[in-house]
Amino acid sequence: MNFDDYCGVWVFIEQNDGKIEGVSLELLGAGRSLADKLQVPLSGFILGDGIRSLASQVIAYGADQVYVIDHPVLKHYRTESYMKGVIHLAQNYKPEIILYGATPNGKDLASAVATDLNTGLTADTTMLDVDVDKRLLEASRPAFGGNIMATILCKKHRPQMATVRPKVMKALAPDSGRNGKVIEENISLKEEEMRTKVLQIVNDVTKKTNLADAHVIVCGGKGMGDLQNFQLIHELAETIGASVGGTRDVVEAGWLPHEQQVGQTGETVTPKIYFAIGISGAIQHVVGMKNSELIIAINKDPNAPIFDVATYGIVGDAMEIVPALIEQFKSLRTEKGGEVSYV
C-alpha cells in the first residue's frame, strides 16, 4: 500500500428524505480544519435518489468538492447498496481520511465499508485532530470507563476512518458564495440484486424530542425516591421545554421507558444544558452525558461523583430545590408573559 496515493479528507453526507443530517454538517466543519492542517481538499460524498441539488449546501458548509451518486436504488439507506457506492468512491479516489456521523446508518455503513477496505475504524469519536508530519488521524473517544480518553490511530492502513458523535463538532456558518466542484459518479446497481427491501419508514412523533437531539435535558436518578417524586422531573422539563431522561436504575424500576435512558447502555447525549437530579454519577451514566455543555447536578451526597463532571452543583434535597426552580420559572413566565423556551 503506497500511502502517497491517498490524499484528502472526506465526509459522508447522510441525508434522509432529501434533508442533510446535522452531524454531517458538523463533520464538514471539523473536516475543514483537518484538511487545512494537512493542506488537502475537503470533500463531501452523498448518495441517494434525486439528491444532486444538495451538493451546493455541502459546499456552502465547507467542502471543496462533492462526490454525488444519484440512483433510484439508493432512495432509502441500505447497507448493501450504499456500501457499494462508498467502496467504489474510496477505491477510485483514495481519500486518506473518511469521517461518518455516529448515527445508526452512519455506524452501519462505516462498519461494513471498513471490513471491505480492510482498514481501521474508530467508533463514536468525540475529538479529532491530525498529526501533520505523520499524516495520522488522531481520533479520540472516551476509553472504557473513567474520566479518560483514548486516542486511536491507524498507522498501516488507508483510508483512516472514524464515526463521530453528533453534537460534538461545530458546523461552520454556511457561505453560499463558496466555490466547489461537483463530481457525479455512476455505479451499476440493480434492485433485483438487493437482498433487503425497505418497506416503510415511520417518523416517530410520539416522542416529543429525540433525546440525542435535545438542547435541554432534565435527567432523574434513583435518588428521586419513587415514581411519584419522579413526576417533579417531568414537571421541571415541561416548564422549561426540556426532554426527560433517566438513569439505568430508573428505567429498570419502570419509571421511564428504555428509549429515555441516558448512559452507556442507553442514549449518549450532548445537550446545551443537562440537569442531573438525584443521580450519583455512576460511570455508565457519566459516559452518556459528560459531553454536555453545561451540567447542573443536584444531589444530597456532597461526595457523589456526579459533582466531578458537573459545571455547577447543588448539594441539597431535590424535593425542595426542584419545586423552587419550577416556581421561579413559572413566575418568570407570568411576569413576562408567554413561555420559556429554547430558540
Next chain:
Amino acid sequence: MHIVVCVKQVPDTKIIKINPKTNTLDRRSAPAILNPYDAHAVQEAVKIRAKTGGSISVLSMGPPQATAVIKKSIEIGADRGYLLTDRAFAGADTLATSYALSKALERIEKDLPVDMVICGKHAIDGDTGQVGPGIARRMDIPPITSVIEVTEVNPQEKTVLLKRKLTSGYEFIKSEMPCLLTVEKEINEIDYSPMPNMIKAARYEPIIWTVNDLENVERTKLGLKGSPTIVGKMFTPPRPEGGKKLEGTTSQQVSQLMEILLEKKDLFTISKA
C-alpha cells in the same frame, strides 16, 4: 432453522469501580457478565425458535473463563455453544475480531448451515457496534443493525421481516436469509430461565476451539497483528468549566442557579405565547 448468536463476556460496568489515582478501571472490582445486549440476542433467538423450530448455537471469543457466558446463554435457552480461545486471538480490534468469528462461523456452518446470525447492538466494554456488520460482510450476508422487532420469520421462503430503529423513528425491512441482525435492548424482555435450562447449563461443557480448529486462517489477520487500530495515548479530558458548588440556603442556591441559566439567553427565552 439454525441461528447462531455471537456473545461476549464483559466486566459489569454497573458495578465496576474506578481507581481514583490512576483514573482507570479496577477490573478486579467488576464481575464478568454476559454482555447485556447479547442476552437479548439469545432471548430473541429463543423466541424465534419457539415459532420456527430448529436450534440455536452460541459463539464467543475470549479467555477460557468466558465459558461462563456460554453457560449463561444455555440457561436462557441456547442448544450448544462454542468458545474460541487462543493467545493468537488476543488484542484483536473489531476488524480482527470479525475475521476470527467469521472463520468460526464457517466451521460451524460445515456441520449445520446457518440461517441467521444475531449479535447484540454493541458490547458495553468496547462500545463500538462494529463487529456484527463486519461478520456479515465477511460471510457476504446482509447486516441489519439496530433491530427492535423481529416481526415475522418465514423459514420456507427464507425471508424475515424486521423493525429497525432510526435516528428519529423506525423502518420495516424485509431481508433474505441468511442474514445478520444486531439487536437493541427493547427488542424483548429476558424471561426467567426454566429449571431444565438451569440444570442443562450447570452440566454443559462448551465446545472449545483454538486457532488450529479453524480452517484456511491467515494468521496475520488475527489478534493484535491483524488489528489496524491501536491506542496511541490515554489522557484526561479537559474538565467542564468549573465544578463549582453553589452555596447558601436552598433559596439562595436556586436564585444563583436561575441567574446562571438565564445568562444563557439563547437557551431560555421568554416568548409571548
